[in-house]
Amino acid sequence: MSDVTIFAPSPTLTVTVEDHPSGSEIHVHAGGQGVWQARMLLRLGVDVTMCSVLTGETGRVLRHLLEDEGISVVGVEREGRGSAYVHDRREGHRAEIAEDDGEPIGRHDLDELYGVTLKTGLRSGLVILSGPVGEEVLPADTYRRLASDLREGGARVIVDLAGERLDAAVEGGVDVLKVSHEELKDDGRIDEASGRSIMRAMRELHHAGAGTVIVTRASEPLLLLDAEGFLEVSAPQLEVKDTRGAGDSLTAGVAADMADGATAREAVTLGAAAGALNVTRHGLGTGDPDTIDRLRERVTVRELADELSADAEQPVTGRVSPDGLAALAEPDAATDAGDGADGDAEGGRT
Structure with missing residues (x-):
């Protein structure tokens, strides 16, 4: 049982290009409000479970990235477009190359996400409700x-x-x-x-x-x-x-x-x-x-x-x-x- 449950309905796959003396560096990470909260909780010695909808190709990559960081993931998997962005920081500031908030969560997937969040959250006893990237996600x-x-x-x-x-x-x-x-x-x-x-x-x-x-x-x-x-x-x-x-x-x-x-x-x-x-x-x-x-x-x-x-x-x-x-x-x-x-x-x- 985790110490804290995080409701993170639509985590984001982030791709960032950074400048380096030997050439451009490309970094791929999980991102979004719930992910950043989970990452800090782990640094502070707290076990975390994230309840999320994982969509399409980006969702499959996100599961691996999150679990590699030590975050337990209870994910509702579906096909479609997930939340993701590509940013270029080689000039010292963020330049948006591409960004997608992802598709809204359908009724059946939302029901399943709601159920697993209740189950996990009541077990841990402490829950953070974080927001999605887009206004229309849920x-x-x-x-x-x-x-x-x-x-x-x-x-x-x-x-x-x-x-x-x-x-x-x-x-x-x-x-x-x-x-x-x-x-x-x-x-x-x-x-x-x-x-x-x-x-x-x-x-x-x-x-x-x-x-x-x-x-x-x-x-x-x-x-x-x-x-x-x-x-x-x-x-x-x-x-x-x-x-x-x-x-x-x-x-x-x-x-x-x-x-x-x-x-x-x-x-x-x-x-x-x-x-x-x-x-x-x-x-x-x-x-x-x-x-x-x-x-x-x-x-x-x-x-x-x-x-x-x-x-x-x-x-x-x-x-x-x-x-x-x-x-x-x-x-x-x-x-x-x-x-x-x-x-x-x-x-x-x-």
Whole structure:
């Protein structure tokens, strides 16, 4: 039995051409949100099972690539066009040569995928619901049904989604929701990137059905809201090589610590460290676990006042170790005056 199950409906076959002194190098990998999350979970010592539809030639290649990485695959196989892309990075930037989101998942295949996800997810007890590449791959309501049924069966559910899929999952009920402030803006939940506006949107999502809400803010500290209140979490600023996949590494870090018994409030520091390291690499969802543990020691946490709450308290400021996170919730914890949600502390690029 795996520690974590990932619902990854349509993983992507990626072909990338890189420059090399001896000539062009061609790299073939499995990719997509669920794959990047699985890859980081493996780095952190967590067993992972991916539930996916594997389509046509690309699907057959993807199964081998995923299993070679150590990811268990429960795949629904079908014929047709699967998700894939070819990118050229020989000039130092990504140039798209060809890209295909793949064909929508049919009703019978979706029923089978739904069934194996429930079976595997209820066994592991912790499930990440990740999104497909294209908007038309599967109905958004699938996420509502899955979230509701998994939690009804006793599993915890983590989602990293946006748009209609986010709305559907929250309606079903989730334990942890991770979203970026850009996605909140694109979805019309905020009209500006101010701390106050983001906190208001987080509060609405929390009341709608998300137990813990985590919002990443590019280079600014991320924000967390749960039943105990708001936290601001700042990770070390490292030199950026590629920001893609940093948010998925953060989600994986949170899931890894939760699989080991931590609460989301405690686990967010591991997620922040994993996301901070990922930006230093071209490999998405990769990073040395010892380095991530070291970076976690440099993550700072402070409690923020909820300015719209009548019983809001002043923020707690200063560095807090992972072992000391629980103390933030104590009613007699020491508090200092702070700047609130719009403070200028620096955070990881997640």
